[in-house]
Amino acid sequence: MQTIDLTEVGLRETNATLHAQSGDTNQTVWEIINPRGSHAIACGLNAPIEVTVRGSTGYYCAGMNQQATVNIDGSAGPGTGENIMSGKIVIEGDASQYLGATGHGGLIVVKGNASSRCGISMKGVNIVVQGNVGHMSAFMGQSGNLVVLGDAGDALGDSCYEARFFVRGEVKSLGADCEKKEMRPEHIAFLKEILAEAEIEADPSEFTRYGSARNLYNFDVDNAGAY
């Protein structure tokens, strides 16, 4: 394992070192110590490496991630994993707002809670939150899945498109054009799979599915109040 002390090496050098790793690198396991809430740690990675950040991170840790696994052994600041394309991000603590914003693929796992706008504009990413998620989560979500083992705050899935939401606990309120949906066998199967991938134990049958009512897909004056 390679260890980088962020305070000593600096952000630029740290990220440049990680970016220099290609698919056939022998140095596949990295540890970053002393992150001290710095922003943009391990963003833009594009190699099958595993990076563990020992401590809490600032904004945009693992932003635009491709292929890599990034573990945050602490809590994560706003926009963590924004626009993730592939790979995996695991947050041991809590996640701040905009977690996985616009993510196109890959998996984000939060062991604690995630704040507001979790999965905003998600475009294919899967997000599993062991605790609760805040208000406006998955706002304008296009595709992908948000799985919440705890509760969801106000306006879940507001103005969503084809993203799916699975919540085990309570949903404070649903956003515009978001509705409760039937759980079919394929949804149970999906949950089983994603929970296994997230290494989290839960009974898929305890979840409720939510998604778009598709009433706002094409403008209709009778829905004007919902826009």
Add this chain to the structure above:
Amino acid sequence: MNKHDPKGIPHTTPRQSATFTQDVNSDIRRAAATGIYDIRGGGAKRKVPSFDDLLFMGASISRYPLEGYREKCDTNVTIGGLNASNPIELDIPITIAGMSFGALSGPAKEALGRGASAAGTSTTTGDGGMTPEERGHSDKLVYQYLPSRYGMNPNDLRKADAIEIVVGQGAKPGGGGMLLGQKISDRVAEMRNLPKGIDQRSACRHPDWTGPDDLEIKILELREITGWKVPIYVKVAGARPYYDTTLAVKAGADAVVLDGMQGGTAATQDVFIEHVGLPTLAIVRPAVQALQDLGMHRKVQLILSGGIRSGADVAKAMALGADAVAIGTAALIALGDNDPKWEAEYNKLGTTAGAYDDWHEGQDPAGITTQDPDLMARFDPIEGGRRLRNYLKVMTLEAQTIARACGKNHLHNLEPEDLVALTMEAAAMAKVPLAGTDWYPGKTGTRY
């Protein structure tokens, strides 16, 4: 005496209201019939104070001109040298503004790339992401980073020669985008990760940052991902140009793109286009002032857009302190948009050449703002590229003509002192004297 009046009482002539004009009444009838606001493309159509209200004085006894075609007048510009190891070097200070794939067809994007590259300038992606056509045909391509993040992908980000963070557009400061279902072809739907045929709303605000403090961190992230190689522009609508420019520079922008209310859009509410934002003429001086106050004028480049049409507009923008301009609508017209040769077809759509602005409906007779394969086939990207190159060259020659007449050996040497204003409004906005006086409204220390 009115011969139709049996009693011989004189009639008044039928009089149209200046308030309830024919235009206004047609808006009301349309609203009443449909229940939805009018959506259209293009920029503000109303008359606003503009570069047309400014004139150059030219040389005289106290200033001598340069010889046309003999004495050099350079036009090159470097954008983004402040923080980027690979700044953008352009031969001419006229760039192609960001226009979305989705709004424009693939071949139209290709033509923009061809024309811009042949003229030695850059082109810009738009909402919906980067297409291989435009990357392949653009020597210098600026990648827009927009609130919707449709098609946003780090591989494309790394292929870009510069990144433009879009905060706003002059046509709709504070508004998002709109791509109606008709134009969502399979390809557009796939790039945007949305179902085919639905109305696509582009967000008006970035999903993962709000405010200037966050913007600074966002810029840091983009630089880290791209290794501090390429310049990062911030595009803002003309709203509060002094403060927006100040905040963009403090957040670390290498260039500020400032877009006035005449600036075109692919589609938004007409009420937005006509009633929100500042005219291009009004936003240059405050932005330049902000750069000067920060000691950053000419270090952070100012790219001005919104209704730029000619070399005269380019020269005026630069004289007021801009480093370059960007064109959208004019580039489309050069490609063949709104060409009278399609008049019969414009008439079928209930409009006329020059007024066609329902670009969002995807039925463009010129085959530019459409995703319909038959209409698209009317447009030849090679010919389009040639036309755009010609037009860019003409604009450059025109700007050089003016600069030489003012005795300047580089377009950047044009200055406000070369200009006068024709109207009080233009004098106040551009802070140049009303023609024939040494005064403009707000100027201190004069007797008027």
